[in-house]
Amino acid sequence: MRLSNAGLASMALLLSGVADATRAGAYVFGCLWLPQQPNDPFTVSWTAGGSEDSCMVKSGVSTKKTASEQGLNCASIGWVEADESYSFPCGCKCRESRWNLSYKTANGVSYSGDTTVQWKTGPYNTEVILRGQSPGTHICPSESRCSKTSFEWSHERDARVYVVFEPLSSGASVFTMQDEDLELDQLDL
16 A cells, blocks of 8 residues: 555654653642651751653753741652653554652751652553652652552543652661760760
């Protein structure tokens, strides 16, 4: 079967329309869960995206937020979207979409964590899956503390994704500066 130039152009439009209809996107929030209110507020710096991102159209924005409350302290990362486009021989349709999110804190409190989020898109649903996450990290469909490491949603609704880090969970790396005046010779090394 031989296609005319008009037929090829129509097929290209059809394929690009299918690719656009299946793009995976969501409003993403980075959250730090604290079991108690901190004595002093501290700054959380969120880094959206990274050099290891793959097949992403939008990676959100890096931002800073003050953590001062018991429970969830969330910052809006913005719109994050996987690239499901088709290009010869198959483009991002045939590769894994990966997006990175990390955080670190300041103001006398030292917590940090990171994760990679894999985005899987089908014709009707999108699934997000945590990969290589820091201990105590979960991904939730609402602003809550959950125990999920993946979830999916229908393309019929605007999705919200909450990546929740729990720096005080078992196995997490934590360092606090409580005694700033402590001399080195007072330490039992």
